[in-house]
Amino acid sequence: xxHLRILQLLxxxxxxxxxxxxxxxxxxxxxxxxxxxxxxxGGPLVADxxxxxxxxxxxxxxxxxxxxxxxxxxAVARLIDEQRIDIVHARSxxxxxxxxxxxxxxxxxxxFLTTFHGTYGxxxxxxxxxxxxxxxxxxxxxxxxxxxDHITTVYGYPRDQIVVAPxxxxxxxxxxxxxxxxxxxxxxxQLGAGDDEQLVVMIGRIxxxxxxxxxxxxxxxxxxxxxxxxFVGSGVETTIAEAKxxxxxxxxxxxxxxxxxxxxxxxxxxxxxxxxxxxxxxEAFGRAAIEAQAMRTxxxxxDHGGSRETVLHxxxxxxxxxxxxxxxxDTIRKALSDPTRLHAMGEAGREHILANFTTQSMLxxxxxxxxxxxxxxxxxR
Numbered sequence: 001x002x003h004l005r006i007l008q009l010l011x012x013x014x015x016x017x018x019x020x021x022x023x024x025x026x027x028x029x030x031x032x033x034x035x036x037x038x039x040x041x042g043g044p045l046v047a048d049x050x051x052x053x054x055x056x057x058x059x060x061x062x063x064x065x066x067x068x069x070x071x072x073x074x075a076v077a078r079l080i081d082e083q084r085i086d087i088v089h090a091r092s093x094x095x096x097x098x099x100x101x102x103x104x105x106x107x108x109x110x111x112f113l114t115t116f117h118g119t120y121g122x123x124x125x126x127x128x129x130x131x132x133x134x135x136x137x138x139x140x141x142x143x144x145x146x147x148x149d150h151i152t153t154v155y156g157y158p159r160d161q162i163v164v165a166p167x168x169x170x171x172x173x174x175x176x177x178x179x180x181x182x183x184x185x186x187x188x189x190q191l192g193a194g195d196d197e198q199l200v201v202m203i204g205r206i207x208x209x210x211x212x213x214x215x216x217x218x219x220x221x222x223x224x225x226x227x228x229x230x231f232v233g234s235g236v237e238t239t240i241a242e243a244k245x246x247x248x249x250x251x252x253x254x255x256x257x258x259x260x261x262x263x264x265x266x267x268x269x270x271x272x273x274x275x276x277x278x279x280x281x282x283e284a285f286g287r288a289a290i291e292a293q294a295m296r297t298x299x300x301x302x303d304h305g306g307s308r309e310t311v312l313h314x315x316x317x318x319x320x321x322x323x324x325x326x327x328x329x330d331t332i333r334k335a336l337s338d339p340t341r342l343h344a345m346g347e348a349g350r351e352h353i354l355a356n357f358t359t360q361s362m363l364x365x366x367x368x369x370x371x372x373x374x375x376x377x378x379x380x381r
Contacts, residue, residue, distance in 0.1 A: 004370065005035040007085045007110075009076070009095035011062025013043035015261070016205075017167065017287050018091050018117045020045070021143075021362075025089075026054035028363040037083060039076065039095075061098040069097055076102030085110045087370055091117060096133035111373045115141040115165075115366075118284045119150050128155070139373045141165050141366055144285045144306040163372065165365035166309065167285045168358040174294035176350070179270040187264075187271035191230040192257040198227040198336050201272040203265055204288050206235025206258075211278025211302065211323070212243050218328035220250040225336055227255075232268055234261040269295035273342060274335050277301040280323045286310060290357045293317065293349030298342055300331050310357060316349035 006029055008022050022038055023045050029036040030053035038049050039059040049056045057079055061072045076098050079085065088103060088110050090096035096114055103112060114134045121127045134140065135155055140162050142148040148162045193199040200219070204210050212231060219229045229252075231243070240258065247256045262268060269275060275292035277283070282305025289310045292299040299317035301307035311317045318335065320327045335342060 003034070004029075004086045004374070005037075005084055006087045006089060006370070007037045007039060007076075007079065007083070008089045008091060009039050009059075009061050009099055010091040011095065012041050013038070013045035013049065013056075015044060017285070019043065021115070021117070021167065022091060023048045023052070024359055025363060025366060027052040028367065030054050035083070037079065037085070039079065059098075061095040062092070064094050069094065070101065072098040073101030073105060077106035080106040080110055081108050084108060087111045087113065087373065089370075090114045090134070093120065093131060093133055096136075100133055100136060113137045113139045113141065113369055113373045115143065116147050116151055116284075117143055119147070119282070122154050131155075137373070138376050139163060139369050141369045143167055145309055146282065146305050147284050163365060163369040165362050165369070166306075166357055167287055167290065168360070168362035169287075169290055169294045169353060170359045171294070171354055174266045174269075174291055174353075176270050176296050179267045179295075183267055184271040187267055191228065191259060191268070191271070192255075193228040193230075196226065198225075198273040198339075199271065200227055200229045200274045200276060200332065200336075201232060201268060202229070202276045202278065202288075203232045203268065203291070204277070205233050206231065206240050206243060208239060209279060209281045211280045212239075213246060214280065214323055214325055214328060215276055215278045216243060216246050216250065216252075216256070217325045218332060219256065220252050221325070221329040222333055225333055227273075227332075227336055228257065229255060230257045230259050230268075230272075232259045232262050232265070265291065266295055269297045272297050273339070274332065275299045276328075276332075277307060278328065279305070279307075281305075283307055289317070290353050293346075294353045294357075296343075296346035296350045298335060298345040298349060300328070300335065310353075312348070312352060316345055316352050 013019050026036050037055045039057040041060050046056045059075045088099045090099045120131050142164050151157045152159045275297050277288045285306035289299050289301050301311050302322040303319035313319045318331050320331050
């Protein structure tokens, strides 16, 4: 296993959870002096891939077009043969199809495995057929127990062939000790919170299902709570415009800030009194919850999906009914009313995350899937 040559495939290298997972694995493998490639159409995280000593191949493996997929498959096949790839690891569906076809074309026949990062649409037979590329392997990685249950329930995939590798944080990057009191004060001011106000933050891409509208309505009901709300994250312009319009219509524009995308997320979380994850659909895992807890910031998250595995209700945060504005508002009010308890929950949250959800733990478990697929015999299902 010391000389494995591994290729990861994903559509692009933007700044999302799937993309960061690919960078983390590339770094892990490079640190172990293994040759590793990542193939995607590119993006801002290409620099991180190359900085860790891995290689990036610019390939359009994320297109659903049959013509583009065939073209990508031939490119993948060439890469497999030229670089003598041992394992191909696909992180989403179109790349999985490109990988399967590429392995079929290539002279060299590497092992193949996938990571399920989400539930994907699966209502129709056509959708399930498209998704099946993720399951044509003797080993599948799931990023939460929720996703493992989903794979076995929806597709009948054998439970014992699924390796659960929950996402994790880097304790050195997500360390409250790295954020000085001066930085916290400065960030609170930047995010609109005065010295006598509490700060609530929601970090994540602004899309309809992330629940920004629910949180806005809940916050509007907290007229007597001396707090400010900051949304940190990018998104589709029309969705952001709708959220801003709702804030204005509810008369809370002076209490809510849209801060856009920021690179200092750990510091932002350390500066906040409370974080929220309001997703109305289940998160496959939900990094926002573990990142907040790692920075000793209690989290309010919706009671479904991966959050049930990462948030200890009433100990490190609270779980609320998805889409329930009243429940969200009442929980925010309750949380902010007791700063002493917030502090204690923050301490418990960091201990919980360091014990269960670190990047090292995640990568060790992902690498165990590589070992299984190499030693397990069959290459493809």
